[in-house]
Amino acid sequence: MNYETVIGLEVHVQLKTDTKLFCGCGTKFGKAPNTQACPVCLGFPGVLPVINKKALFLSIKTGLALGCSISKLTRFDRKHYYYPDLPKNFQISQYDRPLSQNGFLEFETEGKVKTVPLKRIHLEEDAGKLIHQENTNSSLVDYNRSGMPLMEIVTQPEIYSPQEAYDFLINLRSILEYIEVSDCNMEEGSLRCDANISLRPEGQSELGTKTELKNMNSFKAVRQALECEVERQTEALGDAKTIAQETRLWDSESAVTVSMRSKEEAHDYRYFPEPDLMPFLPSEALITELRESLPEMPRERRARFISEYGLSAYDAAVLTADKKLADFFEDTIKSYKNAKTAVNWIMGDLTASLTATSLSISAVSFKPKDFAEMLSMIESGKISGKMAKEVLKEAVEKGKNPAEIVKSKGLSQITDEAAISAAVEKAIAANQSVVADFKSGKDAALTFLVGQIMKETKGRANPKLAGELLRKRLAGGAG
Numbered sequence: 001m002n003y004e005t006v007i008g009l010e011v012h013v014q015l016k017t018d019t020k021l022f023c024g025c026g027t028k029f030g031k032a033p034n035t036q037a038c039p040v041c042l043g044f045p046g047v048l049p050v051i052n053k054k055a056l057f058l059s060i061k062t063g064l065a066l067g068c069s070i071s072k073l074t075r076f077d078r079k080h081y082y083y084p085d086l087p088k089n090f091q092i093s094q095y096d097r098p099l100s101q102n103g104f105l106e107f108e109t110e111g112k113v114k115t116v117p118l119k120r121i122h123l124e125e126d127a128g129k130l131i132h133q134e135n136t137n138s139s140l141v142d143y144n145r146s147g148m149p150l151m152e153i154v155t156q157p158e159i160y161s162p163q164e165a166y167d168f169l170i171n172l173r174s175i176l177e178y179i180e181v182s183d184c185n186m187e188e189g190s191l192r193c194d195a196n197i198s199l200r201p202e203g204q205s206e207l208g209t210k211t212e213l214k215n216m217n218s219f220k221a222v223r224q225a226l227e228c229e230v231e232r233q234t235e236a237l238g239d240a241k242t243i244a245q246e247t248r249l250w251d252s253e254s255a256v257t258v259s260m261r262s263k264e265e266a267h268d269y270r271y272f273p274e275p276d277l278m279p280f281l282p283s284e285a286l287i288t289e290l291r292e293s294l295p296e297m298p299r300e301r302r303a304r305f306i307s308e309y310g311l312s313a314y315d316a317a318v319l320t321a322d323k324k325l326a327d328f329f330e331d332t333i334k335s336y337k338n339a340k341t342a343v344n345w346i347m348g349d350l351t352a353s354l355t356a357t358s359l360s361i362s363a364v365s366f367k368p369k370d371f372a373e374m375l376s377m378i379e380s381g382k383i384s385g386k387m388a389k390e391v392l393k394e395a396v397e398k399g400k401n402p403a404e405i406v407k408s409k410g411l412s413q414i415t416d417e418a419a420i421s422a423a424v425e426k427a428i429a430a431n432q433s434v435v436a437d438f439k440s441g442k443d444a445a446l447t448f449l450v451g452q453i454m455k456e457t458k459g460r461a462n463p464k465l466a467g468e469l470l471r472k473r474l475a476g477g478a479g
Helices: 053-065 162-178 219-238 284-292 298-309 313-321 323-332 339-357 368-380 385-398 402-408 417-430 432-439 444-456 463-475
Strands: 003-014 077-080 090-093 100-109 112-125 129-132 139-142 149-155 191-201 211-214 246-251 256-262
Touching (some): 003 162, 003 219, 053 112, 053 162, 053 284, 090 112, 162 191, 162 313, 191 219, 211 256, 219 246, 219 256, 298 313, 298 339, 313 339, 323 368, 339 368, 339 385, 368 385, 368 402, 385 402, 417 432, 417 444, 417 463, 432 444, 444 463
Antiparallel strands (some): 077 090, 100 112, 112 149, 129 139
């Protein structure tokens, strides 16, 4: 029997605020354990939460960017469960009155345009973090993350392959970065994803028994975990086994999913309205203000890059997937007008240097105008493309200005005919047999001689001019 894969995603996004959701504790990553915690986020008796207004606004802004309807009335609820990283024994979340509902995300995947409907977007506080010590029977808990402002984006179960799930997440992250609601750093835990997956016989409308996958720390890991779970469930159903409704962990080292616990239902959490927080009624004026603050979205920007700058669909898609990279490109061509050359260098050598140094485009110390100046130096013949590659690599690795590197190392390309002619004469005098080969019709000999000229000038001679002067000299008479 053939089965159809059905996937729903729950994406948890830490919002870009200076303080936590219900208290004044800081949100900076990497602080010493339990140094960003107070009686509110530690759940001490008698404390009262106060809503972070910015977190509320960022969530509404996300809902608007994703085509959601914004609730006229929204409120918080208590979601009860016991775990050592949840000191109150309940999480302040939203249940039946979320901030936003019924949105969508349209994107390209597997050669087609796909629209995934969104069920809801709601706000909730994060739990703390358990650190399980190796080779011991004990665990430590860090409450710095407790109370962090989380936005949960829940899709409808209308994703039908692991690749679709991967492409959905890539495009969602791009939008979240564009509207600047989160830094979306999966390594620091500010973007996390759980996946619900079930299989059903092809043609059947009723969903199969679902499992929830957790512990996936990258989009590639989400895709791999889903692929493994599809394989596991397909094999189990083929053997007439029953799929258990459970939560499973992704083990990246063994590339398998492992049973963690039975899957809870909503009634297990005993939701009821949070008595210490008043309901919130977003005004039309606020919604209009937030809607008008939305920037150009990635798909719109991609279309503009194609029409305005003449870029290919591929180049435009790669650039606009990363807002900071697209910003760098547009700032570059304010000073350097050849858009195609700029994008080739950005997507080629600049991206390669960033990857090699594990840096993001926003981490480089030189500015787009400095990069534009380097491209202008190539175009004017002041430096060669080969020189520029080395200059750019050093600029990224050592945080230097490309023009300063060229000046300090004396890398300016030699375009003076007299200086190059002197090197031509030396190359001819030292390689008479090669000159004879050229005169007998072996054009490859010219390439060798140009190489000798470049060697003599330490790579600084303009290779095109060197070739022209060499041909002129050899055509003019005796070697």
